[in-house]
Amino acid sequence: MSGDGTAAAQMPGRPATSGVIHDIGYRGYDGPRLGRAQITRALCWHSLRSAFGFGRGAKAKIVPVLTFAIMCLPAIVSAAVIAVSSNHQRMISYDTYLPQLRIFVLIVFIAAQAPELVSRDLRSHTLPLYFARPIRRLDYPAAKLAALFLACLAMIEIPLLLLYLGTITQVRGGSAIWHETRALIPGLLLGVAWALVLAGLGLLLASLSGRRAYATGAVAIFFFLSLTLALLLTQIGEQGQGPAAGGTSGLARLAGLLSPFTDLDGLRMWLGGTTRGLIPSPGSYGPLYGLMFLVFLAAGTGGLVARYRKVGVA
Amino acid sequence: MSNEDGAGPVVGPAPLARSEAVIESAALTKRYGPVTALDELSVAVAPGITGLVGANGAGKSTLVKILLGLLPATSGKAAVLGYDCATDGHRIRTHTGYMPEHDCLPPDVSATEFVTHMGRMSGLPATAAKERAADSLRHVGLYEERYRQIATYSTGMKQRVKLAQALVGDPRLLLLDEPTNGLDPEGRATMLELISRIGTEFGISIMVASHLLGEIEQICDQLVAIDGGRLLRADTMSSFTRASEVLLIEVNEGGEQLRAELDRRGLEPVPYQKALLVRLAGEETYDTVRDAVADLGLPLSRMEQRRHRLEELFRGDGTPALETTGAADVR
Numbered sequence: 206m207s208g209d210g211t212a213a214a215q216m217p218g219r220p221a222t223s224g225v226i227h228d229i230g231y232r233g234y235d236g237p238r239l240g241r242a243q244i245t246r247a248l249c250w251h252s253l254r255s256a257f258g259f260g261r262g263a264k265a266k267i268v269p270v271l272t273f274a275i276m277c278l279p280a281i282v283s284a285a286v287i288a289v290s291s292n293h294q295r296m297i298s299y300d301t302y303l304p305q306l307r308i309f310v311l312i313v314f315i316a317a318q319a320p321e322l323v324s325r326d327l328r329s330h331t332l333p334l335y336f337a338r339p340i341r342r343l344d345y346p347a348a349k350l351a352a353l354f355l356a357c358l359a360m361i362e363i364p365l366l367l368l369y370l371g372t373i374t375q376v377r378g379g380s381a382i383w384h385e386t387r388a389l390i391p392g393l394l395l396g397v398a399w400a401l402v403l404a405g406l407g408l409l410l411a412s413l414s415g416r417r418a419y420a421t422g423a424v425a426i427f428f429f430l431s432l433t434l435a436l437l438l439t440q441i442g443e444q445g446q447g448p449a450a451g452g453t454s455g456l457a458r459l460a461g462l463l464s465p466f467t468d469l470d471g472l473r474m475w476l477g478g479t480t481r482g483l484i485p486s487p488g489s490y491g492p493l494y495g496l497m498f499l500v501f502l503a504a505g506t507g508g509l510v511a512r513y514r515k516v517g518v519a
Numbered sequence: 520m521s522n523e524d525g526a527g528p529v530v531g532p533a534p535l536a537r538s539e540a541v542i543e544s545a546a547l548t549k550r551y552g553p554v555t556a557l558d559e560l561s562v563a564v565a566p567g568i569t570g571l572v573g574a575n576g577a578g579k580s581t582l583v584k585i586l587l588g589l590l591p592a593t594s595g596k597a598a599v600l601g602y603d604c605a606t607d608g609h610r611i612r613t614h615t616g617y618m619p620e621h622d623c624l625p626p627d628v629s630a631t632e633f634v635t636h637m638g639r640m641s642g643l644p645a646t647a648a649k650e651r652a653a654d655s656l657r658h659v660g661l662y663e664e665r666y667r668q669i670a671t672y673s674t675g676m677k678q679r680v681k682l683a684q685a686l687v688g689d690p691r692l693l694l695l696d697e698p699t700n701g702l703d704p705e706g707r708a709t710m711l712e713l714i715s716r717i718g719t720e721f722g723i724s725i726m727v728a729s730h731l732l733g734e735i736e737q738i739c740d741q742l743v744a745i746d747g748g749r750l751l752r753a754d755t756m757s758s759f760t761r762a763s764e765v766l767l768i769e770v771n772e773g774g775e776q777l778r779a780e781l782d783r784r785g786l787e788p789v790p791y792q793k794a795l796l797v798r799l800a801g802e803e804t805y806d807t808v809r810d811a812v813a814d815l816g817l818p819l820s821r822m823e824q825r826r827h828r829l830e831e832l833f834r835g836d837g838t839p840a841l842e843t844t845g846a847a848d849v850r
Contacts, residue, residue, distance in 0.1 A: 231658065231721040234651060234689035238642040241609060247639045260632065329625040334684060337587055337617035338640045339609045 245344045248335075252352035256318045268317040272310050273360060279303050280364045284371025295372045295385075298480040299365055299392030300473055307361070308466050312428045314360055315353075315403055319411035320420035322349050327415035332516060346412070346509045353408050357400035365392050395473055402465050402498065405505020412512050428465070435464035439484050453485045461487065462497045472498050540598075541566050541692050541724045542586060547595035549581050549748075556581040558748040559595065564726065565755075567740035568718035571728040578748035579728040580620075583694055587612055600691055613642055616685030620696040620728075623681060626670035630656055630680045633669065634687050641688030648687070655683040658721075659713060675706040682713065686723075693717065693725045699734060711738050768808055769794035769821035780811045799824060 239247065251260070257273075258266030283297050297303060323346075326332050335345050369389045373382050410427055411420040442457030461467035461484040470482040475491030487494050542564040549557040557578045573579050584590040586599050588608020597604040599611045625633065634655055638648030656665045659679040664672070669680060678698060685693055698714060699707040715738040718725045726743075729735045736742070742759055744751040752759075768788075770777055778795055781788040784807050786797040797804065805822075812819045 231717075232654060234643065234647060236647055237644065238613060239639075239644065240642070244640060244642055251636060251639070261627070325625055325627075330619075330621055330623045331625055333619050334617070334623055334637060335640060336589055337612060337615075337619075338637075338688075339613045339642050340640070341609065342589075 241340055241344065244338070244340050245348045248340070248345070248348035249351045249355075252322050252349050253355050255321055256352055256356035265321070269314065272314040272317075273363075276307070276310050276360055276364045277367055279306065280367035280371060283368055284374075287372060287375045293372075293375045295368070297368055299368065299389050300395055300478050301470075301480050301482050302361075302364065302368075302392070304470070304483055308432065311357065311360060311399075311403060312425060315357070315407035315428070316421045316425040318356065319353055319404075319407040319424055320417045322353055323408060323412040324415050324417050324420040327412070327516075328417070343510060343513060346408070346513045350404060350408055350506065350509060353404040354400050357404050357407075358396065361396040361399055362393055365389065365396060391473075391476075391478065395469070395478075398472065398498065399469055402469065402501045402505065405502060405509070406465060407505075409505050409508040409512065412509065431464035432466050435460050435462075435467040436483065438463070439467070443485065453488070455490075457485055458487050458490050459493070460484070462493060465501050468494055468497045468501065539566070540564055542569075542597075542599050542726065544582075544597040545595055547582075547585065547597050548593045549578075549585060549590070550593045556748050557585070557592075560745065560748065560750050561595075562743055562750055562753045564743065564753070565741060566724045568715065568725045568727065568738055570732070570735040570739040570742045571726055571745070572730065572732045572735065572742060573728075573745040573751075574730055577730075577745050579745065580696065581748075582745070583617070583696060583728065586694065587615065587617060613688070614691045616641075616688060616690035616693045618681045618685040618693070618695045618698060620700055622677070624669045624677055627668055629668055630661055630665040630672075630676075630683070634680065634683050637684040638687040643688060651687050651689065652683070655686040656680075658686065658717070659683045660709075674701050675703075675709070678702060678706070678710060679713075682710075686717070690723060693723055695725060695727045697729055698727060699729070699731070707734065711735070714738055764799040765796045765825050766799045766804060766808065767791065767794050767796055767821065767823050767825055768812075768819070770812065771818040771820050773815060773817045776815055777811060777817055780815055781808065784811055794821065796825075 254260050255265075257269040279297060279302070283295060287293050287295060301307075326335070332345070336342055369385060373385050376382060376385065406427070407424050410423040413423055414420045438460030439457050442454045442460055461471045467484050470484055471487040471491070471494035473482065474486045475494050540563040542562070544563075545561050547557055547560040548555070560578075560582070571579055571582070581590065585592050585597055585604055588604045588611050591605060600614055602610045604611060628636075631652060634652040635648050638652050638655075639645065641648075643651060656662075656679075659682050661676065661679055661683065664676060669677065672680070678701070682695070682698065685695070695714065699710050702710060711734065714725060714727060717723055718738070718740075727735050727739070732742075732744075736756065736759075739756050741753070741755045743753040768777070768781075774790075774793070774795065778788050778790070781795065781797060786804065786807060788795040788797045790796075797808065808822065
C-alpha cells in the first residue's frame with residue numbers, strides 16, 4: 206500500500222490515492238477453525254449479548270436495562286436502609302425477593318427479549334444459513350436456550366448478590382456473615398430453577414412465531430394468564446374454606462400447579478422454604494409441585510427440540 | 520473421519536480424498552413418500568464452475584440439501600470434497616459456502632456485523648472473522664455501504680451480502696442457489712461476472728443452480744442438467760458447445776450422393792429440409808466436407824455454421840439425431 210502512495214506522490218499529474226481501497230486479491234484462511242462446541246458457545250455468547258441489547262441499537266437496550274435496574278433497586282434500597290437503621294435487619298428474603306415485583310419484571314423481560322433471540326432469525330429466514338454451517342440442527346436451540354437461561358439467571362441472581370453484599374458489609378462478626386450466606390444459598394439455587402423453567406417456556410413460546418409482536422404476546426399472555434388463573438383459584442379455595450375452618454382446602458393447595466411462578470413457589474415451600482409467598486404451603490401435595498416443575502422443564506426443552514426438528518432447512 | 524460430532528477444533532483444510540471430483544454421487548435417490556425428488560442420480564463434478572440446471576422442481580434444492588449433509592438420502596451415496604454426505608456433513612459444511620435462493624438477511628444489522636457473525640458461525644476465531652468479513656464484503660463490491668443497516672440495501676446489494684456470507688469462511692466449494700434471482704439485467708451481468716471471478720481468480724469451485732441455462736452457460740466450465748430428479752446430461756461446457764455446433768451443407772444436385780459419401784467418411788449427415796446437417800467437430804469437418812464435395816464434383820451452393828442453443832438440446836426441438844450424438848454422459 207505504501208508503495209502505491211509514494212508513487213502517486215511523485216507523479217504530479219495524478220490525484221492522490223489516499224482513501225482508495227486497493228483490491229489486494231483473494232486471501233485464503235489457513236488458521237485454526239473452531240469445532241462444533243466452540244461455535245455453539247460463540248452463538249450462545251452472541252445471543253446472551255443481544256438479550257441485553259448489546260451489539261444492537263440504543264432502542265434495543267431500553268427494556269433490558271430498565272427491567273434490570275428495577276430488579277436491582279430493592280436490593281440497593283435495602284442496603285441503604287440497613288446502613289442507616291439501628292438493628293441492621295434485612296427486610297427482604299433471599300428465597301422470594303419481592304415476589305410480585307420479580308414476577309412482573311421477569312415476564313416483561315422474557316416477553317421482550319426471547320423473541321429477540323429466536324423470532325428475528327425465523328422472520329428473516331436466517332436459520333438455513335446456520336444449518337448450512339458446521340453446527341448441527343439442535344445446536345442452535347441449545348445455544349439460544351443457554352443464552353436465555355443465563356440472561357434470566359443474571360436478572361434473578363445479581364439483585365440477590367447485591368442484597369447479600371449490602372447486608373454483610375453492615376453486620377458484625379463471622380457468625381452473622383455465615384448466617385447470611387446460609388440464607389442466600391437456597392435463594393440462589395431457587396433462582397437457577399426459576400431461570401431454567403422460564404427460559405425454556407419463554408423461548409418455546411417465542412419460537413412459535415416469526416412475528417415479533419405475536420411472539421411477545423404469546424409469552425406475556427401465557428405467563429400472565431396462567432398466573433392470574435392460579436392465584437384466582439387459590440383465593441377461591443381459601444375463601445371457600447375460610448380461616449375459621451382451620452385448614453386450607455385442596456383447591457387452594459393445588460391451584461398453584463397451574464402457573465410456572467406459583468409452581469416454583471410451591472416447590473420452594475415443599476423444599477423447606479418458610480417465608481410467606483404467593484400461595485399457601487402445598488403441604489402433602491408438595492411432591493406434585495416437584496413433578497410439575499419437571500413437567501414445565503420438559504415441556505420447554507422438548508417443545509424446542511420438536512420445533513427446531515420441524516423447521517425448514519434450505 | 521469417524522469423529523462425526525466434531526467437538527474438537529478442525530485444523531486447516533483437509534485434503535481431497537482419492538477422487539479429483541469436488542462433488543460425486545452414485546445412484547443417489549431421495550423419495551418423499553410416493554414422490555421421487557432424486558432418481559438414481561450419478562454424477563461427478565470436477566473443480567471449476569459448474570452449472571446445475573433444471574426447471575423448478577427438478578430436484579436442485581433437494582440435491583443441495585443432501586450435499587450439505589442436511590437431508591439423508593433414501594438410497595445411494597454422495598460425497599463433497601471427498602467427504603461422505605451421510606456421515607461427514609459438518610466437515611463438508613466447514614469447507615462449503617451456501618447462498619440460498621430466498622431472502623435470508625436480518626434487516627436491522629449492518630452487513631459488516633452480519634457477515635462477521637456468520638464468519639464466527641463458520642468456525643472462524645473472532646479476529647479472523649472480522650478480517651475475513653471485511654475482505655469478503657470488499658470482494659463482492661460493498662464498501663462504505665457495509666456499515667449501514669441491511670434494510671436500506673437494494674436487491675443487488677442484498678444478493679452481494681448473501682454471497683459474502685457464503686464466502687466468509689474461506690470455502691473450497693460454493694453452492695449458489697439462483698444467485699441472479701430478482702436482479703435487473705445489469706445486476707445479473709455484474710453478479711455473473713463476480714461469480715466467474717471467484718471461480719477463476721480465487722480458485723474456489725462453484726456450483727450454481729439455475730433455471731436459466733442461457734444465463735449461466737456464459738460462466739460455466741461444465742454443466743449438470745437434471746429434470747424430474749434424473750440426470751439429463753453432465754459434461755464440460757466445451758463438449759456441450761461442440762455438440763451444439765452444426766454445419767449446414769446445401770448442394771444444387773446430388774444430395775443423396777453427398778449424403779452417402781459423408782456417411783462413408785463418418786460424419787453422420789442428417790437431412791434438413793433440402794440441405795444436410797453434420798456435427799461440427801472442428802476444422803477437419805470443413806476439410807472432410809470440402810473433399811467429399813470436390814471428389815463427387817457437386818455444385819456446392821451453401822455451407823454455413825449454425826449454433827444450436829443449449830436449451831434446444833435439452834428441450835429436444837433441435838435436430839433430433841444430432842442431439843443424441845453428443846458426448847457420453849458422465850455416468
